[in-house]
Amino acid sequence: xxxxxxxxxxxxxxxxxxxxxxxxxxxxxxxxxxxxxxxxxxxxxxxxxxxxxxxxxxxxxxxxxxxxxxxxxxxxxxxxxxxxxxxxxxxxxxxxxxxxxxxxxxxxxxxxxxxxxxxxxxxxxxxxxxxxxxxxxxxxxxxxxxxxxxxxxxxxxxxxxxxxxxxxxxxxxxxxxxxxxxxxxxxxxxxxxxxxxxxxxxxxxxxxxxxxxxxxxxxxxxxxxxxxxxxxxxxxxxxxxxxxxxxxxxxxxxxxxxxxxxxxxxxxxxxxxxxxxxxxxxxxxxxxxxxxxxxxxxxxxxxxxxxxxxxxxxxxxxxxxxxxxxxxxxxxxxxxxxxxxxxxxxxxxxxxx
Amino acid sequence: xxxxxxxxxxxxxxxxxxxxxxxxxxxxxxxxxxxxxxxxxxxxxxxxxxxxxxxxxxxxxxxxxxxxxxxxxxxxxxxxxxxxxxxxxxxxxxxxxxxxxxxxxxxxxxxxxxxxxxxxxxxxxxxxxxxxxxxxxxxxxxxxxxxxxxxxxxxxxxxxxxxxxxxxxxxxxxxxxxxxxxxxxxxxxxxxxxxxxxxxxxxxxxxxxxxxxxxxxxxxxxxxxxxxxxxxxxxxxxxxxxxxxxxxxxxxxxxxxxxxxxxxxxxxxxxxxxxxxxxxxxxxxxxxxxxxxxxxxxxxxxxxxxxxxxxxxxxxxxxxxxxxxxxxxxxxxxxxxxxxxxxxxxxxxxxxx
Numbered sequence: 001x002x003x004x005x006x007x008x009x010x011x012x013x014x015x016x017x018x019x020x021x022x023x024x025x026x027x028x029x030x031x032x033x034x035x036x037x038x039x040x041x042x043x044x045x046x047x048x049x050x051x052x053x054x055x056x057x058x059x060x061x062x063x064x065x066x067x068x069x070x071x072x073x074x075x076x077x078x079x080x081x082x083x084x085x086x087x088x089x090x091x092x093x094x095x096x097x098x099x100x101x102x103x104x105x106x107x108x109x110x111x112x113x114x115x116x117x118x119x120x121x122x123x124x125x126x127x128x129x130x131x132x133x134x135x136x137x138x139x140x141x142x143x144x145x146x147x148x149x150x151x152x153x154x155x156x157x158x159x160x161x162x163x164x165x166x167x168x169x170x171x172x173x174x175x176x177x178x179x180x181x182x183x184x185x186x187x188x189x190x191x192x193x194x195x196x197x198x199x200x201x202x203x204x205x206x207x208x209x210x211x212x213x214x215x216x217x218x219x220x221x222x223x224x225x226x227x228x229x230x231x232x233x234x235x236x237x238x239x240x241x242x243x244x245x246x247x248x249x250x251x252x253x254x255x256x257x258x259x260x261x262x263x264x265x266x267x268x269x270x271x272x273x274x275x276x277x278x279x280x281x282x283x284x285x286x287x288x289x290x291x292x293x294x295x296x297x298x299x300x301x302x303x304x305x306x307x308x309x310x311x312x313x314x315x316x317x318x319x320x321x322x323x324x325x326x327x328x329x330x331x332x333x334x335x336x337x338x339x340x341x342x343x344x345x346x347x348x349x350x351x352x353x
Numbered sequence: 354x355x356x357x358x359x360x361x362x363x364x365x366x367x368x369x370x371x372x373x374x375x376x377x378x379x380x381x382x383x384x385x386x387x388x389x390x391x392x393x394x395x396x397x398x399x400x401x402x403x404x405x406x407x408x409x410x411x412x413x414x415x416x417x418x419x420x421x422x423x424x425x426x427x428x429x430x431x432x433x434x435x436x437x438x439x440x441x442x443x444x445x446x447x448x449x450x451x452x453x454x455x456x457x458x459x460x461x462x463x464x465x466x467x468x469x470x471x472x473x474x475x476x477x478x479x480x481x482x483x484x485x486x487x488x489x490x491x492x493x494x495x496x497x498x499x500x501x502x503x504x505x506x507x508x509x510x511x512x513x514x515x516x517x518x519x520x521x522x523x524x525x526x527x528x529x530x531x532x533x534x535x536x537x538x539x540x541x542x543x544x545x546x547x548x549x550x551x552x553x554x555x556x557x558x559x560x561x562x563x564x565x566x567x568x569x570x571x572x573x574x575x576x577x578x579x580x581x582x583x584x585x586x587x588x589x590x591x592x593x594x595x596x597x598x599x600x601x602x603x604x605x606x607x608x609x610x611x612x613x614x615x616x617x618x619x620x621x622x623x624x625x626x627x628x629x630x631x632x633x634x635x636x637x638x639x640x641x642x643x644x645x646x647x648x649x650x651x652x653x654x655x656x657x658x659x660x661x662x663x664x665x666x667x668x669x670x671x672x673x674x675x676x677x678x679x680x681x682x683x684x685x686x687x688x689x690x691x692x693x694x695x696x697x698x699x700x701x702x703x704x705x706x
Contacts, residue, residue, distance in 0.1 A: 069441055077447045078436070088422055088690045094430045095703055103456035103705065284695040296698060329695070337688040340441045342637040345649060350448055352456065 030208045033220055040223060042234040043201040044280070044330060048192045049117060054132065056188045060169040064189025066162075066338040067182055073152045074145035076101055077350025081138070081186065085113035087335050090284035091193060096292030100138075101146035102352070108258070109292035112285050114333070115278055117191040119238035124290045125261045126241060126275045132187040136179065149179035151348055156182065158346030195281055195330025203327070211327055218324025225311045227304065227321070236279040236328060244272045247310035250303055256291035283329045298322045383561045386573055393576060395587040396554040397633070397683060401545040402470060407485065409541045413522040417542025419515075419691040420535055426505045427498035429454055430703025434491070434539065438466035440688050443637035444546060449645030453491075454499035455705070461611070462645035465638050467686070468631055470544040472591035477643045478614045479594060479628045485540040489532065502532035504701055509535065511699030548634055548683025556680070564680055571677025578664045580657065580674070588631040589681060597625045600663035603656055609644035636682045651675045 050056070067073065071080040084098040085091050091112035093099070098106040108124050116122065122134035138144040139152060156162045157177050169185055170176040200219075202210035211219065222228055231237040241261050244250065249272075261270040274290055287293065288300040301321050305313045313321070403409070420426065424433040437451040438444050444465035446452070451459040461477050469475065475487035491497040492505060509515045510530050522538055523529040553572075555563035564572065575581055584590040594614050597603065602625075614623040627643055640646065641653040654674050658666045666674070 071439070071442070072447060076452065078452045083431070086424070086693075088693045089424070090695075094425060094696065099429065099431045099705060105705065286696060295702065332692040335690040337441045337690055339685040340439075342443075342682070343447065343639060349648065352452060352458065 030216060033216055034203065034206070034208060036223060037219060038204055040228050040232045041200075041204055041236060043204040044115060044118075044194050044196040044198070044234065046196050048194050051117075051130075051187060051191055054184050054187060056192070057169060059165055060185050060188050061192060062338070063162075063165040063169045064185035064187070065335065066165070066340055067186050068189050069338050070340055072155055072340075072343070072347065072350070073139055073147060073182075074101065075147045075151070075350070076145075076352050078352075079145050081113075081135070084110045084138070084144070087113070087193065087333060090114065090281050090332075091116070092285050094286070096287050098144065100144040101142065104143040106141070106143045107256075108290045109287065111277060112281060113190050114193050114195050115235055115280050115330075116238075117194065118233075118235040119275065119278065120240060121275065124274050124277075125264045127264045130187065131190045132180075132183040135183040135186040135190070152182065153177060153179055154346070155348045158344050158348070159341040160344075161341035193333045193335075195332055198280070198330040199327040200324075201330065211324070214320055215324045215327050218320035218322070221313070221317050221321050222324055225305075225309050225313065227309065230276040230308070231279050237276040238278040240276065241270070241273040242276050244274055244307065246308050248307050250289075250307045251293075253293045254289050254291055254303065256293065258290055260290070279325055280328050281330060281332075283326050297325060301325070383569060386569055387556065387559070387561060389576060390572060391557055393581050393585045394553075394557055394589060396557040397468060397471075397547050397549040397551070397587065399549050401547050404470075404483075404540060404544055407537050407540060409545070410522060412518055413538050413541050414545060415691070416515075416518040416522045417538035417540070418688065419518070419693055420539050421542050422691050423693055425508055425693075425696070425700065425703070426492055426500060426535075427454065428500045428504070428703070429498075429705050431705075432498050434466075434488070437463045437491070437497070440466070440546065440686060443467065443634050443685075444469070445638050447639070449640050451497065453497040454495065457496040459494070459496045460609075461643045462640065464630060465634060466543050467546050467548050468588055468633050468683075469591075470547065471586075471588040472628065472631065473593060474628065477627050477630075478617045480617045483540065484543045485533075485536040488536040488539040488543070505535065506530060506532055507699070508701045511697050511701070512694040513697075514694035546686045546688075548685055551633070551683035552680040553677075554683065564677070567673055568677045568680050571673035571675070574666065574670050574674050575677055578658075578662050578666065580662065583629040583661070584632050589633055590629040591631040593629065594623070594626040595629050597627055597660065599661050601660050603642075603660045604646075606646045607642050607644055607656065609646065611643055613643070632678055633681050634683060634685075636679050650678060654678070 048056070068081045071077050071083075074080065079100060084093045084095075084100075086093055091114035092110045095110065097108055098110045100106055111122075111124065117131060120126065122128040122131060123137070128134035128137060136149075139147050140149070156166070163177055166176040166181060170181050173181075199210045230240075230242045233239040244255065244260065249255065259271050261273040261275075264270070282297060286297065287295045288297070289303075294300045294303060298318060301318050305311060305318060401409070421434045424430050424436075427433065432453060437446045437448075437453075439446055444467035445463045448463065450461055451463045453459055464475075464477065470484060473479065475481040475484060476490070481487035481490060489502075492500050493502070509519070516530055519529040519534060523534050526534070552563045583593075583595045586592040597608065597613065602608065612624050614626040614628075617623070635641075635650060639650065640648045641650070642656075647653045647656060651671060654671050658664060658671060
């Protein structure tokens with residue numbers, strides 16, 4: 001072995017040692033990050049949760065799916081739950097605020113139905129305690145489906161196939177076709193719309209390679225700068241109410257004159273408090289914020305930095321956080337389009353007025 | 354054997370013989386009716402037809418399905434093909450005339466997309482020669498999706514998943530993401546929306562027991578009174594243009610000032626000529642006529658009797674024809690809701706204006 005070869009060999013050994021050391025450090029850091037993340041977030045499980053007092057059955061799931069896709073529960077016969085909570089489009093509607101009856105625009109951005117079962121309550125201001133209560137809102141809202149419970153029940157009772165499905169879904173009940181049972185069936189279907197197996201879930205489940213280094217750096221920044229305080233848990237959000245504008249109030253276009261939970265409780269402390277939105281599937285659910293005023297995810301992260309964190313994150317940091325958020329897109333639900341029953345003479349005719 | 358037993362036995366033999374004779378007569382009549390019907394109608398086959406010059410592939414079918422459910426090809430981002438041709442509701446929208454952009458009402462009742470591949474041409478006036486040409490219409494119509502081909506292509510090109518699917522669906526093309534290829538993909542998907550195996554199809558396929566006696570009497574009346582002249586073939590209609598009001602012009606509410614094919618050809622002979630609608634799945638596709646002015650099927654048959662046949666059918670006859678028509682509801686297509694691609698910065702933002 002000549003000197004040149006020796007030097008080369010020595011260099012090779014040193015290089016290898018260096019690479020190994022860096023790898024070990026990264027692995028350590030990654031393991032520590034994984035442990036930290038596992039303490040803050042939870043992966044979406046493979047199967048939907050049970051709803052207390054509203055057990056899922058095959059019939060109730062089918063009924064709930066039919067009702068979710070049923071435009072005839074709206075006054076116009078044109079709008080269904082799926083119109084604004086599109087199961088093929090991240091569980092929402094790609095509108096700043098939803099379009100409803102009479103082409104009117106609702107006041108807030110449609111929250112995604114995906115994984116919504118994991119939220120502490122429903123709507124941006126949490127005014128519905130669960131998905132069943134939530135389902136009754138838009139059906140009656142003038143700017144959404146503009147219908148009445150009486151007309152909905154009349155329409156459902158007019159179709160024998162629905163009557164049979166309500167009977168088998170709510171056995172033993174004397175008059176099972178009710179507005180409440182409609183909501184309970186929808187709740188069971190919606191609770192099944194979960195999106196497990198995102199790359200972030202895989203990471204939380206122990207697969208360190210599921211995230212790239214940049215994404216891991218983004219996750220670290222997300223935790224270290226307090227983003228995870230409002231966007232933690234199984235839904236990366238949705239677990240409580242938090243103030244908008246802790247550091248700086250976002251612009252008028254973003255706030256849109258909305259005082260959040262204050263409109264429900266009228267408590268001064270609830271001014272500008274909103275349920276933190278879930279960041280799961282955030283990639284496919286623009287636009288962002290309750291006003292839907294921001295279309296770009298990176299821009300939304302920058303707004304949050306400015307208004308909530310005040311950490312003066314660099315553009316590069318914001319890019320990394322954004323890269324991390326893109327790893328939270330899960331496997332979207334497989335939904336076979338339901339075949340809705342034939343109407344009868346008693347089925348209410350649509351009215352666009 | 355005493356006399357009483359003998360008499361009883363004799364009566365039994367006579368009764369059996371009589372029953373057999375009646376059965377044989379019915380069978381004969383039924384066989385003759387079946388043969389006659391087989392000469393006029395054709396059953397829907399198990400598999401969709403090939404489209405000349407537009408072969409179906411798995412990728413193209415998936416792309417066509419995605420585009421059919423894609424609201425972002427409308428200006429509002431809110432209306433898709435499925436909004437008015439709902440695959441869960443007989444392939445149409447339960448509206449007299451369709452609701453579109455700006456909550457405007459279109460001029461005519463949405464024809465069902467189901468089995469539409471078997472129509473001689475598309476639209477009530479046949480102004481589109483095939484489903485691909487048809488698909489381009491509503492996307493651009495101000496009262497429907499109100500978009501432009503340029504904006505549609507821009508939107509589709511903004512999403513890499515679409516670009517890839519266009520590439521694999523139209524291999525070898527330099528610039529596959531075009532408005533024409535979009536229409537061709539939609540055509541392939543729509544052509545797959547066929548509904549075989551109705552009871553009437555089973556009858557046409559040789560199963561005499563698939564129809565009840567009343568339904569068979571309805572079929573016989575349908576043939577004998579000339580209904581089948583305009584509503585024959587594989588689609589029970591849709592094969593040619595026929596005049597409305599041969600005997601009496603229907604009321605203004607039904608005609609709605611519409612001159613049908615005249616608006617396309619401007620030929621005097623085409624005044625009040627319409628493509629006869631398919632009567633397949635008629636049970637689930639109210640309201641009826643190009644104006645959607647009639648909600649009851651029996652009423653629609655009565656209107657036809659008065660305006661087209663002039664046969665002075667009794668109420669009982671009309672009931673029987675209606676009973677027959679209800680046997681033409683086929684097995685509805687199983688469609689898994691497509692997961693649409695994530696938008697990018699280049700994806701056009703919705704506009705409700």
